[in-house]
Amino acid sequence: MGTSRMFRIFVVLGSAFMILLIIIYWDDVGASHLYLHTPVSPGPKIPHPPPQQRPQTSRTPSFLSDIDAFVNQFLEPGTGEPTDPVPVDTSNQSEKAEERYIPRREWKIHLTPVAAELRERQEQRRKLLQEMCANDSVVFPGKNRSFDDIPNKELDHLIVDDRHGIIYCYVPKVACSNWKRIMIVLSESLLHDGVPQRDPLAIPRDLVHNSSMHFTFNKFWKRYGKFARHLMKVKLKKYTKFLFVRDPFVRLISAYRNKFELRNDDFYRRFAQVMLRRYANQPTPPASVDEAFAVGVHPSFSHFIQYLLDPQTEKEMPFNEHWRQVYRLCHPCQIQYDFVGHLETAEEDAEHLLRQLRVDNVVEFPTSHRNLTASSWEADWFSTVPVEARRELYKLYEPDFRLFGYDRPDSILNE
Structure with a gap:
């Protein structure tokens, strides 16, 4: 009996080992099955009438289905995420909060075409992205x-929402605060009075940019280990990927205005x-941003451009985000984005994207419309920058x- 039992144990362990090897190395076929049975948006936890019985067709059990079953035993049902052994904290739940909870309605069919x-x-x-790449x-x-x-450290701008099958690459100074707010609402990662926060503008700014609020690609290694890169590819293939961009020179002006014309002690100490x-x-600038502002000292826009062009x-360190x-933040030649929004057409693009999702x-x-930097201001901002420096900046x-698809700013480069 003891020998027979040990033999069965070795057979089971050997089978499990072989299955894991197939999962790791079967890139093409395995990727198409790993999340095949995982719903992107599970919907609300409310009672539903029993589904109508569909005609059953005979199906021969396949080895791939055995692999799926093996993987799924380590996943939370209906989420595609590893089982979390830590008990959920329900201390902030209440009966009133449950009464106020509005069931999610993502499955509503939109009849009006885009x-x-x-x-x-x-x-x-x-098409332009594909051609340029x-x-x-x-x-x-x-x-x-x-x-x-x-x-892995260069994948920290790719935010993943597994509930809806969305990947967003955020670009600072391109409305990323509001898009991060939307990602928090969709992922339901923030509770308010015990229920998911529904109002994007009610999310405090410090939470919007708190990395713990967002599940990004560079966190996959900690959660998935050796499966991380494989799962990234699975989600890149299945999920809707989007980013928003902006005229590069106008984005630089906006960054300068926000980080150096306003009081920001962190950016003052690190960069100014x-x-x-x-x-x-x-040689001895003021020690703090308050002292610098008190005596009217801050780097000019021309100093900022010199800093960007300086090989040192x-x-x-790599450029600040x-x-x-954008090509360094979002890797558009390695990731085939499904939607490319422009800040210049933000309202139309946002409405189109949310409909598509x-x-x-x-x-x-x-x-x-607060603190928007207009492209018409470019000539004024660059008037203090030498023409040769402008041309070097354009190359950068x-x-x-x-x-x-942004036009070369000839009016600035040819003066």
Whole structure:
């Protein structure tokens, strides 16, 4: 009996080991089955009438279905996520909160079609990305590497919402605060009085940019270990991927205004002091942003451009995300985005995207006209920047101009 029992144990362990090997190395076939039975949006937990019986067809059990069954035993039912052994904290739940809970309605069918011109706009933007990525005249670092070659630390801008099958690559200074708010609402990762927060604008700014509120690709390693990169590819294939971009030079102006014309002690200490020492002939700049503002000291926009063009800047650290090129943040030649929004057409694009995602009955994009930087201001801002520096700056950001269809700013570069 003992020998027979040990034999059965070894058979089971051997089978499990072989299944795991197949999951790890069966990239093409395994990827198409790993999440095949995982619903993207499970819907509310409310009673439903029993489904109508469908005619059953005979189906021969396959080895792949055995693999699915093996993987699914480690996943929470209906989520596609690993089982979390930590008990859920229900201390903030209440009967009143349950009464106020509004069931999710993502499954509502939208009958009104999206305007043809909006669909055509997206088709043109996606086609342009493909053409520029295949065009040998458009050259930039990392363009021809594979997705597997992208370091994990460079995947921290890809936010994943498993509830709705969405991946959003956020670009700072391109309405990313409001899109992050929408991602929090959709993922239901923030509770208010015991129920998911439904109002994007009610989410405090400190939470919007809190990394713990967002599940990004660079966190996959901690959760999934050796399966991380494989699961990234599965989700990139199945989920809807989007990003929003903006005229690169106008984005730089917006970044400068927000980080150096306003009181921001962190950016003052990390960046402004460096600019003042290197380019403003101030070897001992004020110690804090309050002291600097009190005496009217801050780096000029021309100093900021000098800092971006200085080879020493990249040697010390990669560009900060607020002025890092979009191709370095979102990897558009490795990731085939389904939707490319422009800040210049933000309202139309946001409405189109939410319709496409089938969540426009759940959340609306919050529009705001506060502190917007207009493209018509470019000439005034760059008037203090030498023409040669403007041309060098264009070379630095030219891939973003060409990838996303922004015209070369000849009026600024040819003065």
